[in-house]
Amino acid sequence: MNDVPMHYCPGCSHGVVHKLVAEVIEEMGMSDKAIGVSPVGCAVFAYRYIDIDWQEAAHGRAPAVATGIKRLWPDRLVFTYQGDGDLACIGTAETVHALNRGENITIIFINNAIYGMTGGQMAPTTLLGQKTSTCPYGREASLHGYPLKITEMAAMMEGTCYVTRQSVDTVASIRKAKKAIRKAFQASMEGKGSCLVEIVATCNSGWKLTPVQANKWMEENMFPFYQKGDLKDTI
Amino acid sequence: MKKEIIISGFGGQGVLSMGKILAYSGLMEDKEVTWMPAYGPEQRGGTANVTVIVSDDKISSPILSTYDVAIVLNQPSLEKFEPKLKPGGILIYDGYGIINPPTRKDITVYRIDAMDKAAEMKNAKIFNMIVLGGFLKVCPIISNDGIEKALKKTLPERHHGLIPLNMQALEEGGKIIKQM
């Protein structure tokens, strides 16, 4: 990690996940071989915090960018770090096809059910009834469609080898999330196929809650719909 | 020497591949060549045409306004390209399905009943080689040897067994073409 102040809001999950990614890279001894691809969204500046080589992708295109890097540098650790809007909305095609081709990359997917960077608009993963600035009366299926379980989709694809959903709200869950990231990175290096690690995360600013309230809201609303655990493991 | 040739007919008649063999043969004899298809979405049945230019000198445009030779294999092609022949040019047509034969007096018209001949030889696929044979008889810009060399070069080896049949078709074409 670089010694710079983060732009994330206090209480945001990004900082914790950044730290886990950085720790895993260092523990694997891959600092000189890791190439990250950052998204458009809150994590757009991920490259400022983890001191490895990074490419900043256009909105949603990170899996295509990662494909280009990994195919031409097959012995490098290549991963993307993307939010729900980037990965499951504007970049659905790139996500689905990179995973289905079995690109030997890992996708770290931060799902906080909202567009954080642009100020709290509806995301593809916004829950039914959840209020955002573009569904101020709550998400309604008839009006906005349903929340997308893209991780479940990923688990169905032939190209994926490890698909898991984690969180970083407690010490125990942080330990499990770190293990998942390590397992995914290792599988990427061993050429076993695509890995997707979803982190169900909070956005207390976007949700307009305190960090403590946000954790509670996540537990009560997100976890029942986005159930944690491994969805696929063929490693 | 420079010959500006249009070959036109239905897709599936082997128009493009006839042009290709001609172009390859030109290449083998160290001539300048261009092969420009009017490409379309049709694989079969629609119209297909290709402009082939064989020349001793460098070729400028692969797209032409007028032609030295038009090889037309259906009525629409005849109607389209008869007016675009240069005075003194050569028009070769297959009689099959032609209701209104060519009328220009300032060109030389040949008829080749290649469709009938191919049926007689019981192989529709050699139709275009019969036509090519007729063309080379009246416009000998490439030797039959040159054509054989081009076939050897362009056909995958597993198809080299078909070369004698193709050469026979070429010979037959030379025999049956007649000036009108």
Add this chain to the structure above:
Amino acid sequence: MKAMADREVTLMKGNEAIARAAIRCGVDGYFGYPITPQSEVIETLALEKPWETTGMVVLQAESEVASINMLYGAAGAGKRAMTSSSSPGVALMQEGIAYMAGAELPGVIVNVQRGGPGLGTIQPSQSDYFQATRGGGNGDYYVIVLAPNSVQEMADFVDLAFELAFKYRIPAMILSDGVIGQMMEKVVLPPFKPRRTEEEIMKECPWATFGCIGGRKPNIITSLELQPEAMEAHNIHLQKKYDEIRRTEVRYETQQCDDADYIIVAFGSAARIAQKAIEIAREEGIKVGLFRPITLWPFPSEQVDAVARGKKGVLVAEINAGQMVEDVRLAINGKEPVEHFGRLGGIVPDPDEIVNALKTKLM
């Protein structure tokens, strides 16, 4: 094909020449999506299996959007990567091209143009001139645009485009069309040039993201900068680079201009048709010459102005509604009459039409 003598004269389509030249000039990766009239590029690559010989990666992407972003990733990692498409597909790529321009990434994009707008037609056109030469995406940028007029130049410009792209860290485009892509002509493929080794890439592209080998400081590929002062400084840096390219990389060709009363300005396939028009016109006693821009950006403005000086008129023949004519008029700036002739929507003009346009518009 490996058994083929190195400098053999052979016959092939322009699209095939692009593919075979790419394998021979050390390209590391090709990412593409099928679209008529350029699908032979990826088809030829798939047939040739260069991953088994040179190690070149060939990947059919899920869309042109993905292709260009794969190119971004590969280029950002210092590799020689390219894509090809036709007009609607290249329209889809504009976002990625703008990001490459912003992040200063070298890569090659081939556009085998077809008529538009929209889905348009599959027949040839040159109506993407504006898009190619003005930077088709967002922001102040240019890409180098090379316009081949023969199958030979399709083959030769692949390596040239990569050399320029890496020299200036800029995307380079080969702007072709359905005529050049689909026609077969004689071609001598470029000599074999091995792909660069990892060490060579690290030396040539110290800015690229291939990992912080030897503990070097991280490289970041991005076009983002939220501080307007810093973003302006980056833009000024880009503009300086563009000025240098304008000074040093203009390419063009003239034919029979010295004794000419009239000049036809044409690029790509239209220049070939114009050559024939000039043959016809000269047979009729009309002295016409040809000015052919080879780089459309940078445009040979001073050169076309110099050639046109004192002539009776200039006809810009394009397969579009009048795009390059704007650059010619800007260059000549009213000193000589400049007229435009073009056909649209996939109709390719024949030589007689250009001769007639010359007579009716300028004589």
